[in-house]
Amino acid sequence: MREPLQDKEGVTSTVATEIQTANLGREMRAVWRRNLWMVAPAYAGVLFLLVVGYIIHPSFDSLTHLGTLVVLASFVIVIGFGQGLAILTGGLDLSLPYVMTFAAVELALANSSAHSSLVWSTLWVLGLCVMIGVVNGLGIVWLKLSPIVMTLATNTVLNGGVLVLTNGAPGGSSPGALLTLMNGQLFGNVPILVLPLAGFVIAGVVLLERTTFGRRVYAVGNSPTVAWLSGVNVGAIVVSVYAVSALCSGLGGLMLLGFANQSFIGMGDQYLLPSIAAVVIGGASALGGRGKYIGTIGGAILLEALSAVLGALSQSAAVQDILYGLIILLAMLAVRV
């Protein structure tokens, strides 16, 4: 039984309340539908690719294959959250490659010393990544540099930094626990990674959709001026966004280290473009203010499924690359339409 609203004079108006609530319901359903249209194409694409994959290779839908798909897509799922945040605020995080590489290299180095503790090393590395992100954010806010410029500069400096740190030859290996996390399996088929990944995804969605921070990020992305006038501390939001983005990049780097059991210069380079592609295919606007993390996840899975299907279709890396690009274009046209 809905309580009727009371206006200032204490006059109740049940009819107005009913209309208000009905309108609110209709608006919410409209918003939900709009979000669905924004995010659906990515998942439709994934479904389509899984079907195609199954046709080509009937064992495609086996749990093992799907498990591998999820693990391979997990890198972009994690770094896509950070990149998505940066794109939501109208910027771009070009420092992703070398934050990833730096995190991997640093953990490998820390791990190679005899008295290393995994927990403290990981916290130390991730803390450094957050600091790098804060530097990015401060450069954008205080020095008024364009995000592209600042993150490009950070990437270049980190590139040199990693070279100096490792003397050009990264060494060390992954901590055992990380190896198990990335490569181990539960019940024979399901990757262990699925559990923490699910936790990360839920945390990410909640952060963007249900917290004040998330609302403020969207506000800043839509119009920094209006956000400022509405009392949002735009500078703090931007700095936080790039800090989180660097954290996600660092996590991605650690995941890569665990998966490949080695770190090498340039290991992050191939993840920059897919991170951007996943965010945009997931329905985000490159100009900011619009986009959902669920969409990014769909984009990440789609890109990985696409790689897998193309790998099954053709042995030639050339043909795979060409089709990869063409299908991304098609996906974009579908999202737009």
Added chain:
Amino acid sequence: MRGPARPIGTTSLTLLLQAVKRNHVTTFVLSLAVFLLLLKTLLQGQGLSRYALTSSVDGSLVVGIAAMGETLVILAGGFDLSVGGIISFLNVVLATHLGFSPAGEMGGVALILALGAALGLCNGLLVVSLHLQPIIATLATSFVWSGAALLVLNQPGGVVPASFVNALTGDWGPVPAGLIVACAAAGVWYAICRHRYGTFLYASGGDPEAAAANGVPVGRTLLITYTLAGLFYGGAAVFLTAQTAGGDANIGAPLLLPVFAAVVIGGTVFGGGQGNAVASLLAGFILDLIGEVLFVLGVASFYTDIFEGLVLVAAVLATTLAAALAGRRREHAGATAR
């Protein structure tokens, strides 16, 4: 396009200062380039030899010319991530289709320039006609062209006649060929600026809606911009082929970030409407000089990247400072090249 008549009492010095003030970014970048060159010469202890100058210019021309193309796109408010892919593809095509006669060589160059323009046009059509966001459209085409490059030549190879290599990396009379190519590229840019298209370019990038309201054909301008950018990428690919004397499908990928660095150091603003291509060309030169100065100083090459990143930030800050000192925040659209 002539300037206003010279009032009485205006000395050449005044005119020079006015030109500097109008083009403060280019002046700053040029000064930085000259400074670094002199620094390098000083540190090396030998005089400024022609060989040193030539090798500096040659080392930077590929990035510099590619950056000029990228600048065009960014001036128009767009983004082009397919630089690397296009250059790789053009490089392998040239390395496998270059004739062995002077006519064959010139034909090859013409083919590559035309092909570059065509690839640029593809980008433009995706952005303008299909209304795709430039970031993702050019990201996708970069995969397509890199893949196509692998199709043409899946192992580094190709045959490049020695005469071609010498023509572009040697000397034409007293002047290094690289310098002439650089001047030619700059000449193309200035021709663009003088043309009506140049005005449309700055207008479309600065404020597309205002431009459209004023009758600027924004869509067509964007199309031409991407096509011209492809032309510049073709030029870069020609020079790259001469430098490396071969074709390699992977050669373009690492060029993306240095090209963006050059565009940024050259004072071009992401978002459009501000900047100029010659400054980007000079910035490519600066990037190369940083490496050389550090080398001469005996600094391990690992530190070069760190310095490049710092120079990037410093250059952009200095550009902003110079703009503030020159008394204006924003060039009015369609004005002289900065």
